Every structure is written in C-alpha cells, then in structure tokens.
Amino acid sequence: xxxxxxxxxxxxxxxxxxxxxxxxxxxxxxxxxxxxxxxxxxxxxxxxxxxxxxxxxxxxxxxxxxxxxxxxxxxxxxxxxxxxxxxxxxxxxxxxxxxxxxxxxxxxxxxxxxxxxxx
Amino acid sequence: xxxxxxxxxxxxxxxxxxxxxxxxxxxxxxxxxxxxxxxxxxxxxxxxxxxxxxxxxxxxxxxxxxxxxxxxxxxxxxxxxxxxxxxxxxxxxxxxxxxxxxxxxxxxxxxx
Numbered sequence: 001x002x003x004x005x006x007x008x009x010x011x012x013x014x015x016x017x018x019x020x021x022x023x024x025x026x027x028x029x030x031x032x033x034x035x036x037x038x039x040x041x042x043x044x045x046x047x048x049x050x051x052x053x054x055x056x057x058x059x060x061x062x063x064x065x066x067x068x069x070x071x072x073x074x075x076x077x078x079x080x081x082x083x084x085x086x087x088x089x090x091x092x093x094x095x096x097x098x099x100x101x102x103x104x105x106x107x108x109x110x111x112x113x114x115x116x117x118x119x
Numbered sequence: 120x121x122x123x124x125x126x127x128x129x130x131x132x133x134x135x136x137x138x139x140x141x142x143x144x145x146x147x148x149x150x151x152x153x154x155x156x157x158x159x160x161x162x163x164x165x166x167x168x169x170x171x172x173x174x175x176x177x178x179x180x181x182x183x184x185x186x187x188x189x190x191x192x193x194x195x196x197x198x199x200x201x202x203x204x205x206x207x208x209x210x211x212x213x214x215x216x217x218x219x220x221x222x223x224x225x226x227x228x229x230x231x
Contacts, residue, residue: 004162033218042123042208042221043163056218091162095217107153108219110162 002027004094004111005074012117019079019086021114025094032075033108034067037089049075082118089113122146123211125222133230138196140225142209145190149211153219154183154194157206166207167194199229 005024013019025032030051035043045059049069060067064082069075079086093108124143132138140154150171155163169176169183169192176183182195196203209222 006162031217035219035221040223042125042223043219045218045220048217056216059218093162093219107165107168109165110155112160112162115160 004029004092004109006090006092006111006114008114009112010115010117012119013082014119015083016081019082019116019118021077021079021090021092021116022074023077023092023094023111024074025092026109029094029096029109031095032069033093033095034075034077035091035093037091037113039088043091046077079116082116084118087116087118089115120145121223122149123209123220123222125207125209125225127225128223129226129228131228131230132199134201135198138194138199138203138227138229140194140196140207140209140227142192142194142222143190144192144211146211146213146220147190148213149220150214151212152183152185152192153210153212154181155208155210155221156203157208157224163208196227199227201229201231203227204229 007022032049034046037043047060047067048056064080066078091113093110095108122145153168154166156166157163167178167181167183169185185192206224206226208224210219
C-alpha cells in the first residue's frame with residue numbers, strides 16, 4: 001500500500017525559473033494539502049485541494065504560487081519566477097474522503113517532501 | 120502570531136526514562152490535536168491524536184494529555200528508546216477547517 005509520493009525529492013532552480021512539485025496521494029485519498037517548512041521552523045499550511053477544486057488557499061502567497069489537483073494525475077504546486085526565499089522543504093499530505101470515521105478526522109499522511117533550493 | 124507553540128527546541132532523555140514533550144496553543148477554536156514525528160529528510164509521521172472532548176489518549180508507549188483550560192497538551196513516551204530520537208511536532212486543527220497548524224518542533228534525543 002504505497003504512501004504519499006512526491007517528486008522530485010530535490011529540485012535546484014536559478015532565480016527567475018519555474019519550479020513544479022508533484023504529489024500523488026495515497027490510494028483512496030481525495031484530499032490533498034501542501035505545507036512549506038522553512039529552515040528551523042514548523043510546517044506552514046499553504047493550500048487544500050480536492051479533485052478539480054481548491055478548497056482553501058489561505059496560506060498561499062498571493063503571487064507566483066499556484067496549485068492544482070486535476071481529475072487525472074498528481075497534484076501540482078507551481079512556483080513561478082522563484083526567488084531565494086522560496087528555498088524550503090515542501091510537503092504534501094493526503095487524507096481520505098470521509099476522514100470523520102472513527103473520530104480520526106484531519107489525520108493527514110505526509111509524503112517525504114521536495115527540497116527546493118534556489119541559487 | 121504563533122497559534123501553536125513548542126517552547127523547548129530540544130530535549131535529552133536517558134534510555135528507559137520518560138520523555139515529556141509540551142505544547143501550548145492560543146486559539147480556543149482548535150478541537151483536535153495531533154503529534155507527528157519527523158526524521159531528517161523524511162516527511163512527518165502521525166503518532167497519536169486527541170479530540171477536545173477527551174483529556175487523555177493512550178497508544179502503547181505514547182500518551183497524550185490535554186488540559187483545555189490551560190490550552191496545553193503534552194506527549195509522554197515511556198519507556199524512551201534510542202529509536203525515538205527525532206523531531207516531534209505538535210499540530211492542531213478546527214473541525215470546520217482541515218488545515219493543520221504546527222508548532223516549531225522539539226528535537227528529542229534519547230541517550231543509550
């Protein structure tokens with residue numbers, strides 16, 4: 001039973017380039033979340049998506065960042081015109097469609113992360 | 120404004136002893152709390168959770184205590200093992216929103 005998969009695991013970009021991070025949720029999960037972890041900090045929520053819908057993007061920077069979760073294929077976090085401050089670990093998590101079962105709501109399963117380095 | 124705080128960046132404990140990790144929160148709307156464990160270069164792994172209607176939840180060596188009046192929760196690990204050495208994150212959520220709010224983490228080192 002494969003867990004949450006993210007690729008690439010490491011990504012190096014120069015300032016001004018675009019970064020695309022991919023996330024495949026666990027089998028049977030239809031909710032995807034993206035978090036960012038800056039050095040020496042905790043994870044910060046960015047966006048919550050279901051298939052073809054952005055549910056909550058309150059943690060996304062207003063510019064340069066976008067996310068999608070198409071009907072087919074992985075969820076994509078896209079960062080345009082990257083800057084050095086975008087260097088961080090980006091984690092994707094997924095949860096089941098009905099995660100209110102057995103009181104285990106909001107239990108999210110995390111992928112290994114993508115470490116983005118902007119030169 | 121940090122809504123979930125872990126004030127101890129690090130903790131060292133002798134193998135076999137109890138590890139106690141603490142977490143405070145400020146948002147009274149939080150009604151579900153989770154602990155995650157993270158090894159370097161890996162994603163967080165879910166450990167244990169507790170709903171605000173309870174004050175204790177136990178799973179093997181791990182017990183989480185919730186004091187709603189103090190807005191404080193703690194994770195007890197007993198007995199501690201060297202393999203428990205990792206960063207532990209406290210997280211909180213509101214049932215009306217699915218996002219998790221994380222603390223900054225505590226590095227636990229269990230000494231053999």
